[in-house]
Amino acid sequence: MPRLENKVVLLSGGASGIGAETARLIAREGGKAVVADRDEAKGRALAAELGDAALFVTLDVTQEAGWQSAVAASVERFGGLHGLLNAAGVGVRNSIEDCTLAEYRRVNDINSLGTFLGCKTAIPALKQSGGGSIVNISSVLGLRGASYAMAYCASKGAVRTLTKNVALHCAQMKYNIRCNSVHPGYIDTPMIAPRLGQTVGNRSGRQDLEELHPLGRLGRPEEVANMILFLLSDESTFSTGSEFVCDGGLTA
Amino acid sequence: MSGELSGQVAIVTGGASGIGAASAALLAGQGARVIVADLQDARDGAGRFVSHDVASEESWKSLLADVLESEGRLDIVVNNAGISGGVGNAETTTVENWQHVQAINSEGVFLGCKYAIQGMKQTGPDKPASKGSIVNISSIAGLIGSAGPTAYTASKGAVRLLSKSVALYCAEQKYNIRCNSVHPGGVDTPIFNPLWQAMGHEQGKAFLGSRHPIGRMAEPVDLGEVVLWLASDRSNFVTGAEIVADGGLTSGLMKR
Numbered sequence: 001m002p003r004l005e006n007k008v009v010l011l012s013g014g015a016s017g018i019g020a021e022t023a024r025l026i027a028r029e030g031g032k033a034v035v036a037d038r039d040e041a042k043g044r045a046l047a048a049e050l051g052d053a054a055l056f057v058t059l060d061v062t063q064e065a066g067w068q069s070a071v072a073a074s075v076e077r078f079g080g081l082h083g084l085l086n087a088a089g090v091g092v093r094n095s096i097e098d099c100t101l102a103e104y105r106r107v108n109d110i111n112s113l114g115t116f117l118g119c120k121t122a123i124p125a126l127k128q129s130g131g132g133s134i135v136n137i138s139s140v141l142g143l144r145g146a147s148y149a150m151a152y153c154a155s156k157g158a159v160r161t162l163t164k165n166v167a168l169h170c171a172q173m174k175y176n177i178r179c180n181s182v183h184p185g186y187i188d189t190p191m192i193a194p195r196l197g198q199t200v201g202n203r204s205g206r207q208d209l210e211e212l213h214p215l216g217r218l219g220r221p222e223e224v225a226n227m228i229l230f231l232l233s234d235e236s237t238f239s240t241g242s243e244f245v246c247d248g249g250l251t252a
Numbered sequence: 253m254s255g256e257l258s259g260q261v262a263i264v265t266g267g268a269s270g271i272g273a274a275s276a277a278l279l280a281g282q283g284a285r286v287i288v289a290d291l292q293d294a295r296d297g298a299g300r301f302v303s304h305d306v307a308s309e310e311s312w313k314s315l316l317a318d319v320l321e322s323e324g325r326l327d328i329v330v331n332n333a334g335i336s337g338g339v340g341n342a343e344t345t346t347v348e349n350w351q352h353v354q355a356i357n358s359e360g361v362f363l364g365c366k367y368a369i370q371g372m373k374q375t376g377p378d379k380p381a382s383k384g385s386i387v388n389i390s391s392i393a394g395l396i397g398s399a400g401p402t403a404y405t406a407s408k409g410a411v412r413l414l415s416k417s418v419a420l421y422c423a424e425q426k427y428n429i430r431c432n433s434v435h436p437g438g439v440d441t442p443i444f445n446p447l448w449q450a451m452g453h454e455q456g457k458a459f460l461g462s463r464h465p466i467g468r469m470a471e472p473v474d475l476g477e478v479v480l481w482l483a484s485d486r487s488n489f490v491t492g493a494e495i496v497a498d499g500g501l502t503s504g505l506m507k508r
Contacts, residue, residue, distance in 0.1 A: 064347055096365050096418045101309050104362050112406055113350060119342055142409075145416025145492055147424045154358060157394070157413025158406040164397025165405040166342045241397055 002030025003233045008078040010034040010070060012061050012118055013088030015043035017189030021221035022085055022228045027053035034074040061088045061114030067121035080129035083232040084122040086115040086136045091191040096150045104151045111155035119166045131176025135231045136163045138181040140247045167241030178240035180231050185247030187219040214249030255283030256484050261323040263287045265306050265364060266333030268294035270441030271389060274476030275330050287319055306333045306360030312367040325379045326371030328483045331364035332389045336443050340401045350403045357407035361388050365418045372429050386431040387482045388415045392498050395435055419492030430491035432482050437498030438469040465500030
C-alpha cells in the first residue's frame, strides 16, 4: 500500500532541491503535492511532470496572504490538507562583522518568519482535515554554529525551537497535528551549487564540503526526502517536537 | 574600585532591571566601569546610564562612540535586553508581533555582538590586543518549546545559534573575544509582570517555583553571578557554550 495514500501535502520551496525530491516521492507514494515556490517556471515544470498528483502555486513565504491562498488552493483542488513541508530557504554566507541589519532581517524573514507563517496558516486546514504532519527544514547549522553563516545559523536556530513550540501547542490543543524539524548536512542542491565550483586552498569547493561529512560525500536530495516522507506519513505518529538529523555524520 | 574587573569597561543592555541590573551591580562590584544601556531610566543603578534602543543600529553606533570616547575601551558586553512579547501562540501570533519581538530579542543581540566586536577590537596603551567577552541572554525557551510564546521561543533559538557563530568567527579571526549564551529558567524579573498582576507576586513566584526541580524561581542575582563568571577571565576557555541556569528545569523528569 502506498505510504501517503490520498494525503495532500503543501511544500514551500517545492520547485527545487529537497522540496522537489519530496514532491516526487509524495506523488510516487500515492499522495498529492502542492508545489509552492517563487520560481514559477521550475514549479510549473515539476507539476506537469507529476500530472494529476500535483498542483503549482506561486508563493513568497514572507507574505501571510500568499500562504492563505496557497492553503486555500490546496484544499480546493484536493479536498483537504494533511501535511506541510517548510523547505523554502536561503543559504547565505556572512559573518557577524560583515552582515548588515538588512541582510540579517532578509535571511530571518525567509527562513524563520516564512516557516512560522507556514505553520500558522496550515494548522486550521490540517485540523479541519482530521490532523496531519508539519516538517520544518532547519539545518545542521541549527544545531552547531558556523563562523561563516551567522544570519543563517540564527534563522535555523529559530526554526529549531519554533518547531518544538508548534508541536507542543498542537499537542496541548489535541489537534492531532505533529511538527518536527529536519537537520540536513550539505545536500547537493541549487542552494550550495555556487560553492561547489569554488576553490578552497588546493581543493574544489565540492571536496571541501564533502570532507565535512564523515561519510565523505554530500547528501542527495532524495535521502532527505526519504526522512521527510517518514515524518509526513503515519509511520511516525509518535514523533513530535523532535530533531531529525540527516547529515552523513557531520554533527556526530 | 579594585577587583577582578578593575580597569575594564562593560555595557549591559536592559541594565535598568532584572538580570541586567543584577549583572551591572556584580560587574561594578568587581571594579568594572559599567554602562547601563536601557530605554528605561536607570540613573540610580550600578553604572552610568545611557539611553539606548537595542533594536536601532543608530543607537548602537552612538552608544559605542560614547563609550569609546568617554571610557577609551570596551571589554564586556552583556546583551540582556529582551521582551516576552505577550502570549501569542502558533495560531494567534501576528506578523507585527513576530517582527517586534525579533527586532528586540534577535536583531538587538545581532547588533549588540557586531558593535561589541568593533569596540573590543580597539586597542590602546592599557589594552594592546583585542580581547573581550560577549554574554548573550537567551532562555530555556531557546532549548525547549514550552517555555514561552511562539515569537519569543524563535527569537531565543536564534540567539542560541547566533552566539556560536560569533564565538567561532572570533576564534577564527584570533580576536580573543569569547561569546556565550545563558539560558535562564524562571527569574523573578519584570518580564513576569503580567503574571504577578494576575496571581499576585508571592503566589506567582511559588507557582513558577514549584515547576523548577530546585523548588524555587531564580533571583536576578543568581543569573548575575553566571554573567559575571562568563564576563571574567575565570571562564577563559569557555566560548560558544550554552550555560543553562534553570534550577534543573530542562534536565529531565522527576518522580510525580
